[in-house]
Amino acid sequence: MYVAARGGEEAIQRSEALYHALKGPITPQLIQGIMESLPYLVDRVMGEASLYAPELAALAIAQSGGDLYEAVLLLRAYRSTQPRLGYAHPLTTERLFTVRRISASFKDIPGGQILGPSLDYSHRILNLNLLGDQQPAVSEEAPLPERPASPHYPLVADWQRQQGMLAPTPTHEASAPQDIPDVTRDNVLFPAPRAHRLQALARADTGGVLALGYASMRGYGLIHPTVNELRLAYAEVRMTHPLTGEDFSVGRVRVSQAEVVSNGGQHAPLLTLGYAATLGWNEVKLIAAATLDMEMSQPNPHPAHTEEFVMYHTEAIESSGFCIHFKLPHYVTFASSLDNLRKVISTFYSADSQPATAPAPQETAP
Amino acid sequence: MTAISSPLSYLNRVDEPRLIGAAPLLRVQGLCKRYGRIQAVQDVSLDVYSGEIVGIVGESGSGKSSVLRLLNLEELPDEGRYTLALPTAIGLDGVNLFSLDRFTRREVQTQHIGIVYQNPHLGLRMGHTSSGNVAERLLISGERSFHALRAAAREALAASDFPLDRMDDPPRKLSGGMQQRVQLAKAIALRPRLLLLDEPTTGLDVSVQALVLDTLKRLQRERRLAIIIVSHDLGVIRALADRVLVMRQGRVIEQGLTDQVLDDPQDAYTQQLVHAKL
């Protein structure tokens, strides 16, 4: 009897084919197109997948027909098969090639407010002219400045720390990159190391982080955030070559970083900081994530803002997977509950539907 | 601190022979506890004998509830020794209970110390049955017979003058007085030698309060309990306590027989306290 049951397999293949029938064919042009024209979508998927690979992310988006949880799962599952060949050098904020950097805490900050790429002040109007088979509109190109701005900017928090507004950074030995706890390779126990927390936020589901972060901002939180600094930047990833020992640049990646502050936190009257960073540009997620980081550090936060709650429930793959798993058959477990239900009914209700007071009829063991 | 011998009035009611001047059941020495900038408890020492009721009075913030939490091993002090004269077989004779590991500490807390809180939410699972609340103590101590649990819960509830036809109602459906009786039944279910009461009748009607106090007195007589009661209500203390400690800013500033302290307070603060209550 060394044969596989084949009953379900054909059904699976047909079902998958039906899913793909709704979308067109996947071509290299499509993948290239997604990568080039939907960078913010690609960034969101790469961030949640914690894998910086725009081409693969575009492929994942195309292959899943745009179902983002599926796209992130595709990338994550691919990521988990990849060996770890080396560790990049640590990055500091000052060395980022920053293209957008704003602070809501001050009117002006050392280095200036750099608005950079943003839809914040755009009018959200559908450009209906682009519909139909008219000439493709010329994309609006940003004019080049006469004098390029500096790509490097200091941290607002550094200035605040100099002024004594912030609690001093805890001093500890710098860890070697390979010794930093890795949420994808370690078991997570609570209270979690800070590295685990920040990594979990970096790859958290955008919508999930927003929901919990928004709950904090709306008043369930203990403290009110102010965006101290929000950055979009390119980071140069540098490594030491394993054979030659030379430092070299692996390439540039888009990164974003947010810091929020509050004066009502555990360091009051000093300012309390919340921090988040992720691969790709994803501002809404980071503001919410940095707020949650700050909230989680408070003594006795709201139950939905404890570290365990946030880390478990904003996990994109685990939450979406468990949610859709309820489509799987559960008839064995259901039968087990039904058995109890019938017994309880027969114990408490006799034939004429009156609550029974006498002991139920004797049963025998199965 | 000079140990004051316990009043002898109840000794002839005790059903087992007892040596006068036997070692105290509870002995606390040099208790100190600080929360941040606040010294909540400062050098408190206390001996309590079996069958004795000791009251602790003071205004809110005087440290009396902190002392009770420490005695219930809910928290650990910064300094201090705490011993209970438990049966020798338990092997904790002369052992500082604050130095126990978490597991043993919890065992001592469950088995040998009963507590009734002012707020029944602290002591009870409001949605479970009342009998279940009492049975949980026996479950923790290893009782695994359902019928034995029922019998024990019934016995403890009856001893606390709780109406047994309501033993399976959840506490949230009970009146304040009855909730306190469930707490009491839970506290005495494992027959501890020490009972801690934190404002047990505060917020109850005067008539209900009197009945609960009657129950407490009867239990103390029948079971030869050592009771420590914390209250800001001097009437309750006068009705119940043999001895009283007056606390202020974490320190014991006066102590003695209840009548003595309340009728003839020596310390200026105690005088103020007594007169404010009159």
Next chain:
Amino acid sequence: MSRLAALAKPQTGYSYAFMDAFAKRELRRRMLKAVAIPGYQVPYASRELPIARGWGTGGLQATLSLVGPETVLKVIDQGADDSVNAANLRRFITRMSGCQTTTDALQATIIQSRHRIPEEILREGQILVLQVPDPEPLRAVQSDSSACHHMHADADYGQMWLVLYEQLVRYKRYIQGASYPSLVNGRYLISPSPIPRWDTPKLHRAAHLTILSAGREKRIYAVPPYTDVRPLEFSDIPFQVEDQRTWADERTGARYKFMNELPQADGTARYELSDTGYAEKLIAKQRGQAVTIGRTYYDDEGNFYHDGYLKPPVIPEQGG
């Protein structure tokens, strides 16, 4: 624009059995620890796999780190070999490992299962991998996992007993359905995964090794061979399995095995064996084909193979 693929080594495909060697090594070490401390939930990192979380990724990681070319694999969901989900997992494991498959519980060396244990008694050397959605039996009484951790460390299970007490007071019986909390080796409380109560006793002093793995919750635990497993029950009110005494499989007439109830339009119900591998063999035997049917945990009169382990029901006296 030069494509990354042009610069890198050509893709050589996936590792044997999908996961890389480091991940498999981690899993094997965690399983050894789980065997060494029966019932203790060992945390592990839990890699993302190409199937969705909650669909058996825990069981799959365990199976993938145990599987080899010699493996004979059986995969079931709700007892059925041919369910879509079981077929999908089987397809993935064989594709990645080249192992053989079977529907016969006796032939299998590894059985990955969701929600069932086969009816035929498993033997030494076989490994049953159970998929676990929620490994924490204390979750219902304590949602904070650090607090649960302490409770396990202290064997502080009073609240679980209290749940049973409350059930007896209110319903005169235990009303926990599947995932009946059970004490392993007298020490750690486990969720046996959502197997029906019918299957829980099969873990007791079993000859085979059971690995329980939760991918989403990242915990793995084990019931080693010949280890005590006791459902939580008061000494005077015994635990009861599902009562399907009057149910018979419509194709074979078999009784005293776990059944699926199939509601009919006329208000009645038909019944079929939940264990399809076993049903297949019974049918083959009735057709006169040569098949080996193993001894079952419950015999044809419904007696469990460990005498005295299951007891007749007792209705608790309430008293007031």
